[in-house]
Amino acid sequence: MTTNFYTSVLAVDPRFRSTERIHDVALLEPVTRAAVAAIIADAKALGIELFVTETFRSQARQQQLYDDGATQLEHVGTHGFGVAADFAKLIDGKASWD
Numbered sequence: 001m002t003t004n005f006y007t008s009v010l011a012v013d014p015r016f017r018s019t020e021r022i023h024d025v026a027l028l029e030p031v032t033r034a035a036v037a038a039i040i041a042d043a044k045a046l047g048i049e050l051f052v053t054e055t056f057r058s059q060a061r062q063q064q065l066y067d068d069g070a071t072q073l074e075h076v077g078t079h080g081f082g083v084a085a086d087f088a089k090l091i092d093g094k095a096s097w098d
Helices: 005-010 030-045 059-067
Strands: 050-054 086-091 094-096
Touching: 030 050
Parallel strands: none
Antiparallel strands: 050 086, 086 094
């Protein structure tokens, strides 16, 4: 059996079926994790404080978001494979998506 990031890290993580928002960068595959760190560092150099709001997203969470009308996607996409991250700005100690 071939192992990859999905099978060796994501599928065995206890949060694999969680409906909670997960922001653990360890659940990003290594190239994506490095890109996320670079984005955060580049933003900081420009005086913008970014933080990761979500990394891995389970199908259960995606379905919940869909059912709540928060997304038009019923099936999880790249978040479900550890190759996507959502960010927000930190302004005055609070999350901002402006």
